Amino acid sequence: MSLFSIFTFEFCLIKMGRKLLLEKAHIENIRFYDVYRREGGYRSVEKALKTMTPDAVTEEVKKSGLRGRGGAGFPTGMKWSFLAKPEGVPRYLVVNADESEPGTFKDRYLMEFIPHLLIEGMITSSYALGSNRSYIYIRGEYAWIVDILEQAIAEAKNNGWLGKNILGSGFDCEIYIQRGAGAYICGEETALLESLEGKRGNPRIKPPFPAVKGLWDCPTVVNNVETIAAVVPIVNEGGEEYAKIGIGKSTGTKLISACGNIKKQGVYEIDMTISVEEFIYSDEYCGGIANGRKLKACIPGGSSVPILPANLLLTTAKGEKRIMNYESLADGGFASGSMMGSGGFIVLDDSQCVVKHTYTLARFYRHESCGQCSPCREGTGWMEKILLNIEKGKGKMSDIDLLWDIQRKIEGNTICPLGDAAAWPVAAAIRHFRDEFEWHVTNPDDAQRRNFGLAHYADPIHAPVTS
Amino acid sequence: MADEVKKEAPANFKVTIDNITIEVAPGTTILHAARQIGGDVTPPAMCYYSKLKGSGGKCRTCLVEVAAGSAADPRPMPKLVASCRTNVMDGMVVKNITSERVQDARAGVVEFLLLNHPLDCPICDQAGECHLQDLSYEHGKEGTRFEFKKRIFEKEDIGPYIQLHMTRCILCYRCTYVADQLTDNRVHGILDRGDHAEISTYISKAIDNDFSGNMIDVCPVGALTDKTFRFKNRVWFTKPVDAHRDCDKCCGKVTLWQRGDEVLRVTARKDEWGEVQSYDGKPGWICNTCRFDKKHINDWVIEGPTKINRHSVISQGHYLGLQIPKETMPDVMSGREPKLLMDIQDVSEVNSVDISALPGPATSKTFEKKEQ
Ligand code: SF4
Ligand code: FES
Numbered sequence: 012m013s014l015f016s017i018f019t020f021e022f023c024l025i026k027m028g029r030k031l032l033l034e035k036a037h038i039e040n041i042r043f044y045d046v047y048r049r050e051g052g053y054r055s056v057e058k059a060l061k062t063m064t065p066d067a068v069t070e071e072v073k074k075s076g077l078r079g080r081g082g083a084g085f086p087t088g089m090k091w092s093f094l095a096k097p098e099g100v101p102r103y104l105v106v107n108a109d110e111s112e113p114g115t116f117k118d119r120y121l122m123e124f125i126p127h128l129l130i131e132g133m134i135t136s137s138y139a140l141g142s143n144r145s146y147i148y149i150r151g152e153y154a155w156i157v158d159i160l161e162q163a164i165a166e167a168k169n170n171g172w173l174g175k176n177i178l179g180s181g182f183d184c185e186i187y188i189q190r191g192a193g194a195y196i197c198g199e200e201t202a203l204l205e206s207l208e209g210k211r212g213n214p215r216i217k218p219p220f221p222a223v224k225g226l227w228d229c230p231t232v233v234n235n236v237e238t239i240a241a242v243v244p245i246v247n248e249g250g251e252e253y254a255k256i257g258i259g260k261s262t263g264t265k266l267i268s269a270c271g272n273i274k275k276q277g278v279y280e281i282d283m284t285i286s287v288e289e290f291i292y293s294d295e296y297c298g299g300i301a302n303g304r305k306l307k308a309c310i311p312g313g314s315s316v317p318i319l320p321a322n323l324l325l326t327t328a329k330g331e332k333r334i335m336n337y338e339s340l341a342d343g344g345f346a347s348g349s350m351m352g353s354g355g356f357i358v359l360d361d362s363q364c365v366v367k368h369t370y371t372l373a374r375f376y377r378h379e380s381c382g383q384c385s386p387c388r389e390g391t392g393w394m395e396k397i398l399l400n401i402e403k404g405k406g407k408m409s410d411i412d413l414l415w416d417i418q419r420k421i422e423g424n425t426i427c428p429l430g431d432a433a434a435w436p437v438a439a440a441i442r443h444f445r446d447e448f449e450w451h452v453t454n455p456d457d458a459q460r461r462n463f464g465l466a467h468y469a470d471p472i473h474a475p476v477t478s
Numbered sequence: 479m480a481d482e483v484k485k486e487a488p489a490n491f492k493v494t495i496d497n498i499t500i501e502v503a504p505g506t507t508i509l510h511a512a513r514q515i516g517g518d519v520t521p522p523a524m525c526y527y528s529k530l531k532g533s534g535g536k537c538r539t540c541l542v543e544v545a546a547g548s549a550a551d552p553r554p555m556p557k558l559v560a561s562c563r564t565n566v567m568d569g570m571v572v573k574n575i576t577s578e579r580v581q582d583a584r585a586g587v588v589e590f591l592l593l594n595h596p597l598d599c600p601i602c603d604q605a606g607e608c609h610l611q612d613l614s615y616e617h618g619k620e621g622t623r624f625e626f627k628k629r630i631f632e633k634e635d636i637g638p639y640i641q642l643h644m645t646r647c648i649l650c651y652r653c654t655y656v657a658d659q660l661t662d663n664r665v666h667g668i669l670d671r672g673d674h675a676e677i678s679t680y681i682s683k684a685i686d687n688d689f690s691g692n693m694i695d696v697c698p699v700g701a702l703t704d705k706t707f708r709f710k711n712r713v714w715f716t717k718p719v720d721a722h723r724d725c726d727k728c729c730g731k732v733t734l735w736q737r738g739d740e741v742l743r744v745t746a747r748k749d750e751w752g753e754v755q756s757y758d759g760k761p762g763w764i765c766n767t768c769r770f771d772k773k774h775i776n777d778w779v780i781e782g783p784t785k786i787n788r789h790s791v792i793s794q795g796h797y798l799g800l801q802i803p804k805e806t807m808p809d810v811m812s813g814r815e816p817k818l819l820m821d822i823q824d825v826s827e828v829n830s831v832d833i834s835a836l837p838g839p840a841t842s843k844t845f846e847k848k849e850q
Contacts, residue, residue: 194671211668216535216563382649382668382675383536389590392673396626413623420586423557424538 044166055246068139074250076262081235113314114355117266118236195379214427261336271358274298283336312352315432317439320468370398376433404455508561525650526562534562546571588618604700647701661687718784727765
């Protein structure tokens with residue numbers, strides 16, 4: 012029996028709660044090459060370079076239905092096939108490790124504990140894309156992870172997985188790592204490329220898109236850390252096997268970084284079939300709300316996706332159980348749904364104040380706006396000031412409508428998605444928690460001393476019966 | 479026959495902007511197509527500058543709605559697009575002033591741009607030729623909803639010729655492109671980010687390049703002004719005159735801004751979009767010598783009055799084709815002259831100079847002499 016078939020065999024045995032990325036993360040010294048290799052590491056490189064053409068790898072990724080794990084959820088195989096391939100022009104793979112979305116820390120976990128998975132995925136993906144020089148652009152604050160990755164790269168190189176003519180395939184590949192300087196905006200792919208080129212990290216005006224003109228004006232694919240890591244099991248098991256996990260267009264597994272008022276914060280790998288309720292309350296995952304309190308609200312996909320009150324979080328407006336996957340979390344659009352985003356799952360209990368929370372996010376986006384385009388540069392600061400006023404009991408009723416109007420004028424009118432990311436949390440907070448904003452205005456003194464509490468946010472939803 | 483027609487077709491793209499259809503060359507932006515039509519149909523552009531590579535896309539005043547992407551794919555674009563950086567497609571349908579969404583978004587952008595702008599027009603040298611003033615008149619609302627302190631910056635001295643007023647800056651980035659593309663050493667860029675981002679030379683006073691003065695001309699607001707002209711006069715009191723000289727560094731074609739025979743200011747010549755004029759396809763940037771050092775009428779060969787758009791406040795001092803209105807007093811007073819009740823010059827201690835007694839217009843010199 013070949014290694015490959017053993018793996019498929021295992022694959023059939025365990026169906027629910029399947030782990031592909033973090034399965035071996037707990038093994039002692041998996042961080043280092045010897046153990047990683049012993050546990051079956053780098054097989055995807057062997058398989059791809061020895062038995063597959065680059066296009067065949069891309070084809071597997073397409074079949075897998077893998078979607079970008081950074082936030083937008085765009086199909087990875089499709090993104091790869093958009094890559095322009097003019098003769099004589101280098102192409103680049105750039106891994107976006109600038110994980111800075113508040114509430115998101117899954118890539119950090121992956122890179123810290125199982126760095127070779129990323130390196131392996133990068134070699135395989137670079138082969139598919141024809142990138143002979145690939146880059147990891149890592150968040151500046153992740154300083155210690157740079158050392159871990161550098162070591163992993165050196166180990167991979169010493170063992171012949173990087174460098175010239177890898178495994179005698181004729182394919183050359185080097186991986187370089189670049190530290191950012193602490194700007195959230197450099198997580199936006201074109202700002203990242205600017206920064207990687209040594210310039211000020213301003214997002215570029217698109218088109219042209221990176222697939223045509225990216226790094227140093229060459230065709231470039233920018234992918235999230237988790238996306239590239241997922242290429243390893245996809246190549247090992249085949250795209251179709253990978254696609255069997257999950258529901259519909261949410262295939263494979265997803266890392267969720269759960270934080271906030273839950274009993275067990277941490278990074279979980281889910282197979283996108285479990286319900287939000289199970290994820291929050293089961294002991295296998297978050298273990299329920301901490302300190303005996305009640306669930307008030309949740310931001311399911313990192314700070315920029317819409318916040319949902321407890322009732323809409325657990326159940327869609329149609330009255331169905333909400334599942335932890337792309338489609339279900341987005342069910343109902345922005346009116347009653349949210350987004351999978353980057354998988355930063357932030358839970359708020361009934362002791363949390365939504366107004367204060369929204370202010371905190373607004374402050375973050377104001378601080379992180381690059382300042383290129385006027386709606387985002389000016390609008391984010393304005394929203395922050397108004398929100399602080401309301402939070403401090405100095406707000407007016409008209410301020411709530413004003414906030415709504417400001418976010419509306421930012422959204423969709425900016426160069427990059429940071430404008431939307433700043434607008435959505437404010438819009439969603441007003442949409443679902445308007446009474447709490449109004450209470451801050453009408454009870455300015457009270458609002459400084461106590462909390463608005465749970466109100467009706469956890470009441471069961473009366474789903475309209477459609478005939 | 480049919481083949482021939484097909485071959486010719488791609489030579490030009492048909493684009494419809496606010497129900498007006500024109501043909502433009504492929505690769506033309508929506509903004510340029512609209513400029514070819516002219517008038518109201520042209521979106522305002524605060525950051526785009528056709529002579530500066532890479533400019534545009536930032537201020538968002540030029541947003542338009544694309545109601546149909548192209549003849550081949552007539553789907554509308556979901557978001558408003560920056561017309562200065564979006565190319566036309568054959569059969570594209572664009573809505574600018576006919577789109578409520580655009581009007582609404584643009585009013586929003588104007589409000590944003592003015593949010594932290596000091597609105598110190600009464601003491602700003604740019605007043606009268608400020609694109610932000612024009613923009614707010616045409617597309618803004620009468621009031622602001624901003625009730626907070628405006629952002630201010632520490633003053634920075636960037637050299638003897640150029641005055642930087644960071645508080646007025648709208649971060650259009652044009653000046654940084656001038657530094658990048660016109661001068662040999664880039665000494666001018668953006669520090670920090672967001673609403674605290676600022677234009678700086680970083681090493682103060684480092685701008686001493688021959689072409690640095692062009693930053694003043696590209697700045698749409700009063701953030702970069704000419705120090706040699708500072709507080710000398712309101713632009714609408716000066717008379718713009720086209721002139722040239724033989725210059726070994728630049729084209730030498732300028733506009734002199736005069737008061738009497740005094741040359742108060744020298745700028746490059748501007749086209750109808752407020753950009754530096756091009757000659758044979760080359761932008762007519764001028765050098766610092768022409769701009770700052772040639773302030774005598776004898777340095778120049780005068781060509782004639784500069785054409786000023788009649789909607790500009792500057793045209794009030796523009797005497798071409800002037801028709802002196804008929805004196806009506808004697809008529810209505812059946813031939814009698816009006817009687818002088820009080821001569822303001824006699825009773826006022828403010829106006830120490832009898833302006834009406836001067837042979838020509840008053841200049842700064844008139845008042846200097848008097849004070850000594
Ligand atoms: S100083 Fe003037 S030209 Fe420079 S960015 Fe500011 S507004 Fe634009
Ligand atoms: S002129 Fe187009 S965005 Fe500024």
